[in-house]
Each structure stands twice: as structure tokens, then as C-alpha cells.
Amino acid sequence: MYHLRAERAFTYDKPFMNEINPYAHQYVQLELIRKAFAEKKNVVIWNEAMTGAGKTLANYSYLAEQKDVKAIGVYPVNELVKDQFLSLEENLPKDSFEEFVVWTSEELNLIKEQCETRLQQLKRLSGRFSKAILTNPDYLTLIAQERLFAPKLLRGDKHELFHQLAVNYRLQIFDEFHLYSITEMNLIAQWIALLTSFYKEMSYVFVFSSATPNEYFEQLISNAGLEIWKVKDEIDKWESEQKDTKIAERIFLEPLRLQLIGTSLAQWNTSEKLKDYWETFEHNYLVHFPDAKGLIVFDSIYEAEEVARFLKSKGYDVGEVHGLSEREQGKSRAALGKQITVATATIEVGVDFKDDIHKDYIIFEARNPGSFMQRLGRIGRGKRKKPNPLLYAIAFVPEYVEEFINNRADQDLDRSTLKSLVISGYDKTENFSNFIEKTGGMMLLHSEYFYASQFLDESEKLDYQTKMKKLIENMYHIAYEEQRQRYRTWRNDKLIEPLLSFRGQNMLESLEFKELDREETFYPDLWFWEENTDHFPLKKYDYSYIFRNYHFYFVTKEELLERLKKYDQSKLMQYENQMKRYPALGYAVLTKRRDRADRVSFYWDLSFRIRSHIDGEVTRTANMQLASEDPSLNLQLQRLNRQWKAEKKSWIIYVSSEEPYQLQRRYKLPPMFRIYQARYRNRKMSVSFNIDAFKLWSVCERIRSDVI
Structure with a gap:
């Protein structure tokens, strides 16, 4: 058992927005932003302040004193966009004619004017009265690639939106950056590089908030020619010069007790471990604090649902918030306010556990350092009026992590020390x-x-291509022609689309690229209707989760939509559009959950036509089908395979001759990496799809190159 000390920080008598006395990191960040704009430098400013230390106020404080500056705030999930919008409305002063604008599909659909295209709407909403735009990174990707669809546009019109943002929004904020994958980080680095390379007369400040900076991202930024200023590097010097302006010390993270429980997370059975431990937890904590409210966080929805059922059977009032539950604000808020909330990673951002949804204890599993620190930071933010109940955290971690920390940590420690131990x-x-x-x-x-077609003047076109060539070679240190040839090959082979989307699959708006590539890019997900559920019944999720955990039968898309029409006709058009945007493996109705003993195996059966691609290159193929050794499931899969053949459905894949668990161990792939069981002539293999196919190919390609 560890005691984590309260995290305290001094406030200072310095001018700050809303007459707040700022923390050191808040004011230092503001001064760095001032300095960058004053010196007309392109700079990345990195703030590693802890959760609960007021990074949002620091990020937007410059807007409060500079009326002519506008900002873009970029957040990895829409829940966080909404949360930050409410925070800005409450805390950031603005003139009566100014507004904060939210760019998410849901919000944009609500405020769309008649006959307005998405491009026209975004241009309108980035006009002179928009003080700040809050959005997700997908929109930056769409704008940078000119992939926002608008019919009958004059040449150059689409580029105007990029130009409008480049000229008017010179402060750009990227929050919760630790949640981005390396692919997503790369696209953000490209966005920054495009702005700074093509608008050299402008200066930009890019603010990043994350407790765990990524070294490879920093290298990309340096390759693009930008300086990186870190707030923490300036704080000690600044504080030593500001002794006379100190006002008071505040607690921004309360003390708590932390218990580590080592387990084999690779077996995905933490729910069983928690059920076995629950009686001990009741005796050690809940008996003493019966009114305590708790949060339990799992990576697996199945595990979360298992624990929720277990706790309900013991009489607890349980709310569920996860990827298969309804995220409507009213229902979600009610679930978060229950005696115990069982959730998945969906609550890690955009949820501030205070007031009616405060939590006194948290139990979570952590497969990596980022999850550990992010989940631990869900409780204890701010300072409570009453010291009871005792704040308590239980972390299920790999056994080797528990041993590592136990051998090095004192019983009493601060979060900075804990963070270092966790990362190591x-x-x-x-x-x-x-x-x-x-x-x-x-x-x-x-x-x-696409940009090349926008230029009427050949000299402008040549200048653009020269800049782009320099930018590409500087960022990736690979010859421009080599990369260009690879792009042409993948484009001609209809493989390029996953590499052009922020999320790595077919999730963009309406793509011009579709006119050139008629073949859809499918991900192995299922659209399904869940019977006997308290949540909204129509959902989409990874096929392997459904196959493994449910009894079901396949239906057509039309049958699924007919069920929706009878259930709630008002949502019919919304889900018709979503199914068109997100092509899936198939459509199913879930009847009941399988018992653990009733689980079935399944795999991708590879045709002999794929043999030349095993351990080779990423390819698009229709020569594979799903199969199972369970006769009942296999019969259903045969029907699905026939349907694919009739629809001429094809997949972007990479095939490895090794089994999934061998690849995981050999290459140390991330725990949530999507890789599936496959067989070729009864030999066990692996297959990955879309962006994961390219990632697996790149790892195997590197190993082969090292050997050669």
C-alpha cells in the first residue's frame, strides 16, 4: 500500500485572465506564448503539468489579453470538445459579437443552413466573429488534403478554407496529446509543417498539453524546422525570480492510498480477479466508508459488463459507460452519478468527476504507463470540502510492473516519483x-x-512542388522520388486510403477519392442489433468480440434498418448515413451472451492465391473467408462468405506466417493492436487489416532489413 501525497502549487500575484492568481506553469506558458508572437517565431510549446492543474486556462489565456488573436483547439474525441467548449464559455471573456464554435459532425449537422455544403459551412464558421474553433483532428486532415466535398467548386475554392485558417488562427492548441497514436501524431506534425512551410510570412504558436511527450513526434517537429519550448524547463528560473509575488499554496490533487495488484493482463481475466478480491475490498474500505462512490475502468467491454452484472447481483447501484452503451449526455451523466460506475477508456477524457458525479475510489487495469497515470488522475482533482471518505485507488498491473515498483518505491511518495517509476x-x-x-x-x-491541379500558373505550380519536395525529404529523410513511387504504386493497387485518414480506416467525411477508387475499404467490424439491452440497441463493434461473446445470426442491412425504423424512426436517416460511411464486415442480431465455457474459435481461411503475399507486401484481396470449427457458427459464416462474394467485397491486409501471440511477443506490439487468427492450408498464421496491416508490414520489413 502506498500513500500518494497531495500535490500543491503556489499561486502568484500576476495579471491573468478573470483576475485569477495563476500557478507558475500557467503564467510561464502565457509568457512563452507572448515571447513567441513578439519574436515572430514558429514554436511548439509543451506543457507537462499534471491533471487538474489548470492547463485549459493556461492554453487560452493569451486570447483574453489579445483581442486580435484567434485560436483553434484540437481534441482527440468529441466528448472532450464539448467539455472544453463549456469550460471556455464559463471562463474565457469575449465580446458580445464573438463566439466559440464547435466543429463536430453532430454539432455541425444541427446548425447547418439550408443547401449549405460542409465546406461552405466551415468557411462561414471560421469567419471574423469566431474567436475560437474547437474541433477534432479529423477536420484538420480533411482540410489539409482538400477532401471536404463540395460540388461544382471553382478551382481554388477548397484551398480557401485552409488559407483562412492559416491566416487567422495562429494559436493552435492540442490537448490530451498522449491519446494520439503515432500515425495521428504524424498527421498533426504534417499539419504544422504545411502551415509553417507555405505561410512563411506568418508566425504560429502550437501548444501541446500532455504529461508524456513523444520523442519521435518531437523529432518530426524538429525535422520540420520548429523549436520546442518546454514549460517545465523555465519554471524553476521563473519561480526564483518571483518570490515576492507568491500568494498562497493550493492543493490541486488530493492525497490518496494506492494499492498495486499484479496479474497477467494478457489473459484478459481481470474481472475474475476483481470478483475474487471484492470481499476483501469491502472489508478493508467499504465497511468504513459505506457511502463512498466508485469508478471501475477496464479495457475490455466484456470484462466491464461482467463486473457490472456481478455488482448488481450484490445489490449495488451500478451505472455503465462504455463503447457499447449510449453516450447521450443525460443517460451518461446519470450512469456516472451512480454509487458505482463501471466504464472503459471512453471516460478517460471529457469527464470531470466532481459535484454530483464525484468519485472517492477507483479500481482500474493499466496495460501501459499512459493508461495508469490517466486513470489514476480521474479522482482527487481539486480540494474537497470534507476529508472523508478516504480517497483510494487499486491498480491491476502486470506482475513485473508491481515487482519493479515495490522494489524501488517508498511507502510515501509524490506523483512525479510515481510517474517516473511507472514509465520505467x-x-x-x-x-x-x-x-x-x-x-x-x-x-x-x-x-x-490534388493541390497541383489548383494552379493555373505553371511557375506557381513548380514553386509549390519544390516546397513540398523539400518538406517531405526533411521530415522523413527518404528521397522524394522513392516516396512518390511508393504512393503511385499503392494508389494504383487501391491500397492508399487507410494511410490518408486520421483514424486509419474509412472514417472521413465525403471523399473525392471515392470517385477514383470505387472499391470500399472495409474494416472487420459488425453492425448489430442487441436484443434484451437497456441501451440503444444498434451499434458497431469489432467482429471478434461479437463472435467470441454472443450468440447471434446474420441479417441484411435492410433488415437491421427496418428494426431501427420500428424502434425509433427519427434515427433512421442518421444510421443509414453512418452505415454508408462505415462499410463493415456484415450485419447481425445478438440474441444472448455466451458463457465462458461456451466460447468458440474462428479464423480467416486464406486461399492459395494469397500464398505469394505471406510475409510479403500489403495487398488487397477477396481470396479469404471466415471459418470456425464450431458447426453452427461455421454454417452462418458460410452464408456470410457467399454474400461477400456476391458483393465483390475485398480487404486490405498483411499476412504473417507467425501466430498472433508470437508476433505480440517477438515485436512487442501494443496490447490493443488489432491482429487476427488466420490459417493457410491448416497452418496457423496472422492477418491484420488497413492501417494495422501497414504497421505490421513495416515492423516485419524492418526486421528483415536488419537481418539482410
Whole structure:
């Protein structure tokens, strides 16, 4: 058992927004932003302040004193966009004619004017009265690639939105950056590089908030020619000069007790471990604090649902918030306010556990350092009026992590020390740097492909291509022609689309690229209707989770939509559009959950036509089908396979001759990496799809190159 000390920080008598007395990191960040704009430098400013220390106020404080500056705030999930919008409305002063604008599909659909295209709408909403735009990074990707659809546009009109943002929004904020994958980080680095390379007369400040900076991202930024200023490097010097302005010391993270429980997370049975431990937890904590409210966080929805059922059977009032539950604000808020909330990673951002949804204890599993620190930071933010109940955290971690920390940590420690131990304690996983080197320039090359058609003047076109060539070579240190040839090959082979999307699959708005590539890019997900559920019944999720955990039968898309029409006709058009945007493996109705003993196995059966691609290159193929040794499931899969053949459905894949668990261990792939069981003539293999296919190819390619 560890005692984590309260985290305290001094406030200072310095001018700050809303007459707040700022913390050191808040004021230092503000001064760095002032300095960058005053010196007209392109700079990345990195703030590693802890959760609960007021990073949002620091990020937008410059807007309060500079009326002519506008900002873009970029957040990895829409829940966080909404949360930050409410925070800005409450805390950031603005003139009566100014507004904060939210760019998410849901919000944009609500405020769309008649006959207005998405492009026209975004241009309107980034006009002179928009003080700040809050959005997700997908929109930056769409704008940078000119992939927002608008019919009958004059040449150059689409580029106008990029130009409008580049000229008017020179402060850009990227929050919760630790949640981005390396692919997503690469696209953000490209966005920054495009702005600073093509608008050299402008200066930009890019603010990043994350407790765990990524070294490879920092390298990309340096390659693009930007300086990186870290707030923490300036704080000690600044504080030593401000002794006379100290006002008071505040607690921004309360003390808590932390217990580590080592387990084999690879077996995905933490729910069983928690059920076995629950009686001990009741005796050690809940008996003393019966009114305490708790939060339980799992990576697996199945595990979360198992624990929720277990706790309900013991009489607890349980709310559920996870990927298969309804995220409507009213229902979600009610679930978060229950005696115990069982959730998945969906609550890690955009949820501030205070007031009616405060939590006194948290139980979570952590497969990596980021999850550990992020989940631990869900409780104890701010300072409570009453010291009871005692704040308590239980972390299920790999056994080797528990041993590492126990051998090095004092019983009494602060969060900075704990963070260092946690980061050091976990095994380092594959960072896919070779993937970025091999594929990172594809979006820039794709942008070049479309931008080139916008120029009427050949000299302008040549100047643009010269700048783009320099940018691509500087960022990735691979010859421009080599990358360009790879882009052409993948484009001709209809493989390029996953590399052009922020999320790595077919999730963009309405793509011009579809006019050139008629074949859809499918991900192995299922659209399904869940019977006997308290949540909204129509959902989409990874097929392997459904196959493994439910009894079900396949239906057509039309049958699924007919069920929706009878259930709630008002949502029919919304889900028709979503099914069109997100092509899936199939459509199913879930009847009941399988018992653990009733689980079935299944795999991708590879045709002999794929043999030349095993351990080779990423390919698009229709020569594979799903199979199972369970007769009942296999019969259903045969029907599904026939349907694929009739629809001429094809997949972007990479096939490895090794089994999934062998690949995980050999290459230290991240725990949640999507890789599936496959067989070729009864020999067990692995297959990955879309962006994961390219990632796995890049890792295997690097190993082969090292051997050669």
C-alpha cells in the first residue's frame, strides 16, 4: 500500500485572465506564448503539468489579453470538445459579437443552413466573429488534403478554407496529446509543417498539453524546422525570480492510498480477479466508508459488463459507460452519478468527476504507463470540502510492473516519483517509427496530387512542388522520388486510403477519392442489433468480440434498418448515413451472451492465391473467408462468405506466417493492436487489416532489413 501525497502549487500575484492568481506553469506558458508572437517565431510549446492543474486556462489565456488573436483547439474525441467548449464559455471573456464554435459532425449537422455544403459551412464558421474553433483532428486532415466535398467548386475554392485558417488562427492548441497514436501524431506534425512551410510570412504558436511527450513526434517537429519550448524547463528560473509575488499554496490533487495488484493482463481475466478480491475490498474500505462512490475502468467491454452484472447481483447501484452503451449526455451523466460506475477508456477524457458525479475510489487495469497515470488522475482533482471518505485507488498491473515498483518505491511518495517509476516499470512497446518513415509522407504526396491541379500558373505550380519536395525529404529523410513511387504504386493497387485518414480506416467525411477508387475499404467490424439491452440497441463493434461473446445470426442491412425504423424512426436517416460511411464486415442480431465455457474459435481461411503475399507486401484481396470449427457458427459464416462474394467485397491486409501471440511477443506490439487468427492450408498464421496491416508490414520489413 502506498500513500500518494497531495500535490500543491503556489499561486502568484500576476495579471491573468478573470483576475485569477495563476500557478507558475500557467503564467510561464502565457509568457512563452507572448515571447513567441513578439519574436515572430514558429514554436511548439509543451506543457507537462499534471491533471487538474489548470492547463485549459493556461492554453487560452493569451486570447483574453489579445483581442486580435484567434485560436483553434484540437481534441482527440468529441466528448472532450464539448467539455472544453463549456469550460471556455464559463471562463474565457469575449465580446458580445464573438463566439466559440464547435466543429463536430453532430454539432455541425444541427446548425447547418439550408443547401449549405460542409465546406461552405466551415468557411462561414471560421469567419471574423469566431474567436475560437474547437474541433477534432479529423477536420484538420480533411482540410489539409482538400477532401471536404463540395460540388461544382471553382478551382481554388477548397484551398480557401485552409488559407483562412492559416491566416487567422495562429494559436493552435492540442490537448490530451498522449491519446494520439503515432500515425495521428504524424498527421498533426504534417499539419504544422504545411502551415509553417507555405505561410512563411506568418508566425504560429502550437501548444501541446500532455504529461508524456513523444520523442519521435518531437523529432518530426524538429525535422520540420520548429523549436520546442518546454514549460517545465523555465519554471524553476521563473519561480526564483518571483518570490515576492507568491500568494498562497493550493492543493490541486488530493492525497490518496494506492494499492498495486499484479496479474497477467494478457489473459484478459481481470474481472475474475476483481470478483475474487471484492470481499476483501469491502472489508478493508467499504465497511468504513459505506457511502463512498466508485469508478471501475477496464479495457475490455466484456470484462466491464461482467463486473457490472456481478455488482448488481450484490445489490449495488451500478451505472455503465462504455463503447457499447449510449453516450447521450443525460443517460451518461446519470450512469456516472451512480454509487458505482463501471466504464472503459471512453471516460478517460471529457469527464470531470466532481459535484454530483464525484468519485472517492477507483479500481482500474493499466496495460501501459499512459493508461495508469490517466486513470489514476480521474479522482482527487481539486480540494474537497470534507476529508472523508478516504480517497483510494487499486491498480491491476502486470506482475513485473508491481515487482519493479515495490522494489524501488517508498511507502510515501509524490506523483512525479510515481510517474517516473511507472514509465520505467513497463516494457517498451513497438513505436512504429519505421511505419512513419515508410508511409509518413503519403498524405503530403496525396495533398500535392490534388493541390497541383489548383494552379493555373505553371511557375506557381513548380514553386509549390519544390516546397513540398523539400518538406517531405526533411521530415522523413527518404528521397522524394522513392516516396512518390511508393504512393503511385499503392494508389494504383487501391491500397492508399487507410494511410490518408486520421483514424486509419474509412472514417472521413465525403471523399473525392471515392470517385477514383470505387472499391470500399472495409474494416472487420459488425453492425448489430442487441436484443434484451437497456441501451440503444444498434451499434458497431469489432467482429471478434461479437463472435467470441454472443450468440447471434446474420441479417441484411435492410433488415437491421427496418428494426431501427420500428424502434425509433427519427434515427433512421442518421444510421443509414453512418452505415454508408462505415462499410463493415456484415450485419447481425445478438440474441444472448455466451458463457465462458461456451466460447468458440474462428479464423480467416486464406486461399492459395494469397500464398505469394505471406510475409510479403500489403495487398488487397477477396481470396479469404471466415471459418470456425464450431458447426453452427461455421454454417452462418458460410452464408456470410457467399454474400461477400456476391458483393465483390475485398480487404486490405498483411499476412504473417507467425501466430498472433508470437508476433505480440517477438515485436512487442501494443496490447490493443488489432491482429487476427488466420490459417493457410491448416497452418496457423496472422492477418491484420488497413492501417494495422501497414504497421505490421513495416515492423516485419524492418526486421528483415536488419537481418539482410
